[in-house]
Amino acid sequence: MKPLVDEGLVDEILGQLKSGKEAQIYVVRCGQAIRCAKVYKEAHQRSFKQAVQYQEGRKVRSSRRTRAMAQRTRYGQKEQEAAWLHAEVDALYQLAAAGVRVPMPLGFIEGVLLMELVMDAEGHPAPQLHELTLTPVQAREYHRSLLAEVVRMLCAGLIHGDLSEFNVLVDAQGPVIIDLPQAVNAAANNSARAMLERDVANITAYFGRFAHELLTTDYGPEIWALYQQGLLLPGMELTGHFERSAQAADVDEIMRVIDDAREEAVARQAWAALEMA
Numbered sequence: 001m002k003p004l005v006d007e008g009l010v011d012e013i014l015g016q017l018k019s020g021k022e023a024q025i026y027v028v029r030c031g032q033a034i035r036c037a038k039v040y041k042e043a044h045q046r047s048f049k050q051a052v053q054y055q056e057g058r059k060v061r062s063s064r065r066t067r068a069m070a071q072r073t074r075y076g077q078k079e080q081e082a083a084w085l086h087a088e089v090d091a092l093y094q095l096a097a098a099g100v101r102v103p104m105p106l107g108f109i110e111g112v113l114l115m116e117l118v119m120d121a122e123g124h125p126a127p128q129l130h131e132l133t134l135t136p137v138q139a140r141e142y143h144r145s146l147l148a149e150v151v152r153m154l155c156a157g158l159i160h161g162d163l164s165e166f167n168v169l170v171d172a173q174g175p176v177i178i179d180l181p182q183a184v185n186a187a188a189n190n191s192a193r194a195m196l197e198r199d200v201a202n203i204t205a206y207f208g209r210f211a212h213e214l215l216t217t218d219y220g221p222e223i224w225a226l227y228q229q230g231l232l233l234p235g236m237e238l239t240g241h242f243e244r245s246a247q248a249a250d251v252d253e254i255m256r257v258i259d260d261a262r263e264e265a266v267a268r269q270a271w272a273a274l275e276m277a
Contacts, residue, residue: 001026001037001039004028004037004112007109009030009107009109010028010029011028011029012028014027015027017036022040023038027125030114034117035114035115035117036103036116036125037112037114038112040085040111084181085181088181089105091158092104092105092115098153098156100153102176103116103117103118104116118169119172120170120172126169126170128165128167128168128169129166129168130206132170134210135210136211139208139211139214140214142170143207143211143214145174146177147223148235149177150196150200150223151223151232151234154196155232157186157187160183162179162199163199165203167179168203186227193224196220197220197221200219200220200223217240218240218241219238219240222238222240222241222242225242
């Protein structure tokens with residue numbers, strides 16, 4: 001926290017709000033405003049694994065960094081750690097600009113993210129979704145609201161990748177999505193569909209505890225199908241139904257796609273080798 005104090009961004013640390021698997025959250029005073037500071041833990045202290053599937057498709061600023069990260073050199077591991085931390089900052093700015101309900105980021109200095117403190121109706125730090133007991137009406141409304149945020153995120157090109165009742169806050173207006181270091185690029189990650197559908201399944205299963213009819217819905221595949229067809233729009237009405245194709249897979253076509261992808265990968269490697277030469 002010292003760099004933020006030295007820079008004049010934080011005047012007083014009021015207390016610790018939460019300690020999670022990847023960071024500690026503090027309530028701080030900045031002038032007259034009360035905000036929160038997310039202090040990321042060192043890599044060896046975090047329990048969340050930086051799985052390769054989350055990092056796929058992320059842009060790296062230079063070919064030197066890309067090579068170092070691939071070769072797992074000491075410099076590469078340091079750069080990979082920096083990229084992981086900056087992923088959440090970049091995602092927050094991108095999603096806030098797109099109108100997604102996330103905490104507003106206010107600065108990132110030496111592993112500390114300063115951002116808006118999400119409050120409940122009484123002006124206290126907002127609770128996590130899992131801490132609430134919901135009526136069926138509230139469950140349906142919060143489920144609808146969160147799906148709208150998932151759609152807005154996807155329209156902005158991102159998927160949370162680890163969405164559940166533990167990384168959603170509830171303020172006076174409803175759900176706010178938090179914890180985004182593992183957010184993935186929907187267009188550049190081969191696991192994007194699986195992650196999107198898992199995110200939707202997680203929140204649907206949670207709300208289904210209070211409104212059982214939600215358990216029979218199929219929003220994840222519906223959202224992804226609309227996205228693939230270029231038809232997904234923020235605020236659009238969803239049905240919760242999805243017709244799965246009964247048509248047999250064209251194995252020959254699948255193999256052609258695989259062969260084409262392999263040839264493209266070989267070509268990329270050849271170009272990379274030329275750049276390094």
